[in-house]
Amino acid sequence: MTITRDPIAQIATAAIEHMNSEHADTVLAYARGLAGITWAKRALITRLAANGIEIHAIGDDLETTIFLPFEPPLTDTEQLRPVLIAMAQKARQLVSSEIWLESPLPIRSPELPQQLLNAIASRRSFALQELSSDPIDLEAVRLMLEAANWAPSHGQTEPWRFAVFSGDARHMLSEAFGTAFRLLNPDQPPGSSGEKSQRQRAWQAPVWIAIGMQPNPKRPEWEELIAVGCAVQNLHLIASALGLAGKWMSGGCAVHPHVAGAIGFAPETRLLGFFYVGRPVNHEWPRGRRRPLTEKVVWYSD
Numbered sequence: 001m002t003i004t005r006d007p008i009a010q011i012a013t014a015a016i017e018h019m020n021s022e023h024a025d026t027v028l029a030y031a032r033g034l035a036g037i038t039w040a041k042r043a044l045i046t047r048l049a050a051n052g053i054e055i056h057a058i059g060d061d062l063e064t065t066i067f068l069p070f071e072p073p074l075t076d077t078e079q080l081r082p083v084l085i086a087m088a089q090k091a092r093q094l095v096s097s098e099i100w101l102e103s104p105l106p107i108r109s110p111e112l113p114q115q116l117l118n119a120i121a122s123r124r125s126f127a128l129q130e131l132s133s134d135p136i137d138l139e140a141v142r143l144m145l146e147a148a149n150w151a152p153s154h155g156q157t158e159p160w161r162f163a164v165f166s167g168d169a170r171h172m173l174s175e176a177f178g179t180a181f182r183l184l185n186p187d188q189p190p191g192s193s194g195e196k197s198q199r200q201r202a203w204q205a206p207v208w209i210a211i212g213m214q215p216n217p218k219r220p221e222w223e224e225l226i227a228v229g230c231a232v233q234n235l236h237l238i239a240s241a242l243g244l245a246g247k248w249m250s251g252g253c254a255v256h257p258h259v260a261g262a263i264g265f266a267p268e269t270r271l272l273g274f275f276y277v278g279r280p281v282n283h284e285w286p287r288g289r290r291r292p293l294t295e296k297v298v299w300y301s302d
Contacts, residue, residue, distance in 0.1 A: 011077050012048040019045050026088045031057040033091030035066045050074040062155050062218050124286050126245035128204045131278040135206045140242050144235035151231035159224040160231040161212035161269050174202035180256035205276035212269040246277035
């Protein structure tokens with residue numbers, strides 16, 4: 001049996017020690033810039049081989065290990081240094097281009113709490129047939145997504161991911177929904193009424209926002225799901241405040257793996273459905289109903 005030796009094995013240990021001790025800032029740039037681990041405060045190379053570099057990133061209360069491949073893999077020791085230098089240059093460019101958004105100063109006014117409560121209580125979900133297919137201003141969608149981006153997340157993981165489809169780009173969704181229906185209903189003939197319905201619904205709303213979750217492996221999945229839910233609630237509140245109708249749809253076709261792959265989410269981002277949005281056909285805003293709060297709260301006090 002022939003054993004293939006890693007071509008850089010003889011210098012790997014020394015190279016790891018040198019990088020970790022003399023170029024810790026570069027290793028951190030690898031983690032933050034190339035791997036996108038923006039919360040990293042320290043990073044260490046834990047393995048170095050011809051096919052890539054393994055890095056352990058450490059933050060305030062998070063840790064993770066990632067692998068950065070060499071493309072193509074190295075074939076001799078002389079290639080290692082220039083490859084690491086090129087990676088460092090790219091990583092620093094990416095780190096220097098990072099844009100961190102700073103939250104605005106809070107607005108305090110006696111009227112604001114009641115206005116905020118009104119916005120929350122008047123938020124409604126609309127069926128597709130209650131929407132106009134006429135185009136809407138995409139600046140409104142950007143404002144909705146800006147609100148989504150300020151949702152809370154444990155450890156600042158920010159797991160929400162979105163993809164926006166409007167205009168002719170909805171053809172991609174139409175095809176994906178139709179194919180997903182056939183995969184879920186193999187007993188149905190091609191071109192069935194169910195498949196046609198799935199294809200047609202992509203055109204019933206002017207804008208579709210794919211909702212994805214890119215979870216942090218160090219966090220419980222339920223925490224990441226809640227964070228995405230908060231993000232969608234934020235964007236829905238802004239949509240309602242703008243007088244736009246929308247709904248988070250998460251039926252079988254909307255979360256099907258084929259659809260996730262078709263829109264570019266799979267495999268690292270889990271598709272949780274779509275939020276469609278447009279103008280309501282009926283100008284009279286629907287009223288909601290809730291059971292009394294007294295049935296749901298127990299107070300404990302002195």
